[in-house]
Amino acid sequence: MSRFTVVDTPLACLKVIARQSFHDSRGSFCRLFCEEELASAGWTKPVVQINHSYTRKRGTVRGLHFQRPPKTEMKLVSCIRGEVWDVAVDIRVDSPTFLRWHAIHLSEENERALLIPEGFAHGFQAMTDDVELIYCHSAPYSSSDQAGLSVLDASLDIRWPLPVVELSSRDAGYPSVASVFEGVSL
Secondary structure: OOOEEEEEOOOOOOEEEEEOEEEEOOEEEEOOOOHHHHHHHOOOOOOOEEEEEEEOOOOEEEEEEEEOOOOOOOEEEEEEEOEEEEEEEEOEOOOOOOOOEEEEEEEOOOOEEEEEOOOEEEEEEEOOOOEEEEEEEOOOOOOOOEEEOOOOOOOOOOOOOOOOOEOOHHHHOOOOHHHHOOOEOO
């Protein structure tokens, strides 16, 4: 019996994973990752790193992060506390949806995850205070290959649902796509 439902998005290979949880008098149980079940959604690599983030303040934006080839990575992003507006931007230069974005709400209540394939930038906005995310990665973090796009880039036209109240200096320094960005080739 599958514990996941895979939902396509308008961007090729980007998937929403709806999870089934089980509840009883003790609480609940929800499977976060299953290699066998997620293979049909496109997860084809091992999980080599799992990260946890905590964001204190509603309106904070993190992103838009990616790793350049050959260190590209898949991510499975899950919200385990609070709610986020999670965004993925297709940065695959040969893709018909190059530089288009898609966003969904992830929360501890809706038990959804976003499966982000290689060749996408990722970011999110905290919709509540005290947000926690779990990320499964198919490749280890490589500081020399990390990069990002400006979350406020007018040419991407990402319509953040809340005013951006906090942004790290690293994230604020990322360039707009119009300046130097050529996309990634996988």
